[in-house]
Amino acid sequence: MKLLSGKEVSQHVYNLLTDRIETLKKKNIIPGLAVVLVGEDPASKVYVRSKAKRFASLNLFSETLVLPETTSEGELLDLIKRLNKDSKYHGILVQLPLPSHINTDHILDEILPEKDVDGFHPVNLGKLAQGRPQFVACTPKGIMRILDYYDIDLSGKSVVIIGRSNIVGRPMSLLTSLKTQGANATTTICHSGTKNIPEITKMADVIIAAIGVPELIDESYIKEGAIVIDVGMNRVDSPERERGYKLVGDVNQKSIENKVAAITPVPGGVGPMTIAMLVENTVEAAERLSKII
Amino acid sequence: MKLLSGKEVSQHVYNLLTDRIETLKKKNIIPGLAVVLVGEDPASKVYVRSKAKRFASLNLFSETLVLPETTSEGELLDLIKRLNKDSKYHGILVQLPLPSHINTDHILDEILPEKDVDGFHPVNLGKLAQGRPQFVACTPKGIMRILDYYDIDLSGKSVVIIGRSNIVGRPMSLLTSLKTQGANATTTICHSGTKNIPEITKMADVIIAAIGVPELIDESYIKEGAIVIDVGMNRVDSPERERGYKLVGDVNQKSIENKVAAITPVPGGVGPMTIAMLVENTVEAAERLSKII
Numbered sequence: 001m002k003l004l005s006g007k008e009v010s011q012h013v014y015n016l017l018t019d020r021i022e023t024l025k026k027k028n029i030i031p032g033l034a035v036v037l038v039g040e041d042p043a044s045k046v047y048v049r050s051k052a053k054r055f056a057s058l059n060l061f062s063e064t065l066v067l068p069e070t071t072s073e074g075e076l077l078d079l080i081k082r083l084n085k086d087s088k089y090h091g092i093l094v095q096l097p098l099p100s101h102i103n104t105d106h107i108l109d110e111i112l113p114e115k116d117v118d119g120f121h122p123v124n125l126g127k128l129a130q131g132r133p134q135f136v137a138c139t140p141k142g143i144m145r146i147l148d149y150y151d152i153d154l155s156g157k158s159v160v161i162i163g164r165s166n167i168v169g170r171p172m173s174l175l176t177s178l179k180t181q182g183a184n185a186t187t188t189i190c191h192s193g194t195k196n197i198p199e200i201t202k203m204a205d206v207i208i209a210a211i212g213v214p215e216l217i218d219e220s221y222i223k224e225g226a227i228v229i230d231v232g233m234n235r236v237d238s239p240e241r242e243r244g245y246k247l248v249g250d251v252n253q254k255s256i257e258n259k260v261a262a263i264t265p266v267p268g269g270v271g272p273m274t275i276a277m278l279v280e281n282t283v284e285a286a287e288r289l290s291k292i293i
Numbered sequence: 294m295k296l297l298s299g300k301e302v303s304q305h306v307y308n309l310l311t312d313r314i315e316t317l318k319k320k321n322i323i324p325g326l327a328v329v330l331v332g333e334d335p336a337s338k339v340y341v342r343s344k345a346k347r348f349a350s351l352n353l354f355s356e357t358l359v360l361p362e363t364t365s366e367g368e369l370l371d372l373i374k375r376l377n378k379d380s381k382y383h384g385i386l387v388q389l390p391l392p393s394h395i396n397t398d399h400i401l402d403e404i405l406p407e408k409d410v411d412g413f414h415p416v417n418l419g420k421l422a423q424g425r426p427q428f429v430a431c432t433p434k435g436i437m438r439i440l441d442y443y444d445i446d447l448s449g450k451s452v453v454i455i456g457r458s459n460i461v462g463r464p465m466s467l468l469t470s471l472k473t474q475g476a477n478a479t480t481t482i483c484h485s486g487t488k489n490i491p492e493i494t495k496m497a498d499v500i501i502a503a504i505g506v507p508e509l510i511d512e513s514y515i516k517e518g519a520i521v522i523d524v525g526m527n528r529v530d531s532p533e534r535e536r537g538y539k540l541v542g543d544v545n546q547k548s549i550e551n552k553v554a555a556i557t558p559v560p561g562g563v564g565p566m567t568i569a570m571l572v573e574n575t576v577e578a579a580e581r582l583s584k585i586i
Contacts, residue, residue, distance in 0.1 A: 130398075186493065
């Protein structure tokens with residue numbers, strides 16, 4: 001069984017970005033990201049911190065704007081409008097989830113599509129669906145990059161995606177089934193309404209698990225020689241560890257290691273790619289907004 | 294075998310629209326559609342004429358703007374901008390295909406999403422993908438309406454769509470797999486890159502054929518008791534007919550009639566629904582733009 005290391009691929013991505021960042025710097029452009037964090041969600045704080053750290057390590061500019069939990073939708077919309085106009089931010093990211101009194105769609109719809117480095121704006125999702133992607137959501141984009149790095153061509157393969165979230169499953173189903181290099185798969189999307197998931201996944205050449213249920217997918221879901229992408233990142237109690245929990249995927253990796261051809265580990269698989277693609281999208285935004293590409 | 298009559302369902306749609314049209318008229322609003330036709334494509338002319346006829350028969354306003362084949366992209370963009378601002382048009386439809394010197398995406402992207410009654414603007418496709426549809430493309434929307442009319446609930450069913458066009462297959466795959474009433478299917482999208490289409494369609498409870506190949510789908514593609522939606526509308530030579538051709542679908546309907554539970558005929562199946570949904574979308578646009586709904 002081959003381990004598909006997102007850690008390795010993300011390093012490769014950062015290496016490739018160095019030249020592009022240099023080119024921008026020569027034109028006095030430093031790719032910049034505004035991260036908007038509303039409230040005190042502990043997991044969100046961790047994510048935001050690791051994004052900021054990555055940007056700093058690449059000498060890119062990022063700024064985290066922290067707003068109180070009580071921020072109103074109108075105040076947040078005003079902030080987005082200001083960030084849209086501010087040329088030092090090439091990308092804008094609103095950390096989700098937002099407090100429940102704020103309509104997330106209203107906020108994400110307000111982000112300028114040209115600065116939507118998360119790829120969550122409907123116009124960016126729509127362009128992806130039409131086969132002319134501009135900004136693609138970071139996790140699905142990162143998964144395609146892993147496959148590409150390890151020479152796994154999806155063309156003619158059957159791909160089954162478990163999960164239809166707007167952030168992973170849905171864009172993944174679009175990406176894999178487009179008539180483009182490396183994609184062109186026959187894609188099925190399974191979800192909570194699917195009656196016989198193992199029956200369906202058992203026919204898949206490639207399974208992409210993005211459901212958020214710890215270690216649900218075991219050997220009964222998988223055919224011999226399949227490739228498994230484990231998008232899950234679930235905290236489960238682990239009293240023997242100092243921090244009290246460990247991270248596991250949606251796949252029971254131990255149970256399938258003798259059956260699959262390749263798998264992305266957790267951690268070190270899909271996870272590192274999400275931030276790498278965020279960086280890449282921000283560099284791309286800076287290039288596009290500066291008309292370098 | 295049950296025939297799923299789009300002719301019957303479209304009549305039902307028109308009946309339901311009467312009250313809404315009346316309500317608008319009482320407020321001095323007549324739903325209006327601008328149809329833009331560039332060039333002399335004979336099939337396009339037929340389509341445009343039948344749309345205009347339908348609008349007239351319902352006492353709705355439609356105007357066909359005919360431009361010469363030599364119209365430049367810039368000229369067409371200017372026209373769209375003018376139509377966007379003109380309040381007598383609630384909907385704008387650009388008849389496709391456009392001449393090859395015009396970039397279709399540039400034109401469709403310019404249509405105000407609020408007037409995009411064809412549902413082709415990326416923002417409308419994106420919102421559909423996100424499960425909050427605004428304007429949905431007429432043919433896929435019409436197919437869902439047929440299924441609803443005949444009490445065919447897709448939830449928990451396996452749906453296989455053949456064809457990934459932006460106009461039918463792609464939005465159809467989104468619509469059927471959304472977590473909404475009547476949908477919630479496990480959807481697979483097959484296309485030119487799929488190796489074993491009959492193997493896949495044979496497991497489907499519902500098959501939606503939208504490939505544009507006359508009578509390709511025969512009994513070898515279908516499991517006993519399946520429901521088949523035939524989106525094809527292909528002209529094949531028929532010297533014995535006065536007009537020299539006949540219309541056939543993508544399904545060899547004779548060959549499967551003893552095997553399937555239900556099928557949409559051609560003509561009289563999906564076809565009439567496309568115009569019915571165009572009318573409905575235009576009425577909806579008028580209601581929304583007038584803030585009645």
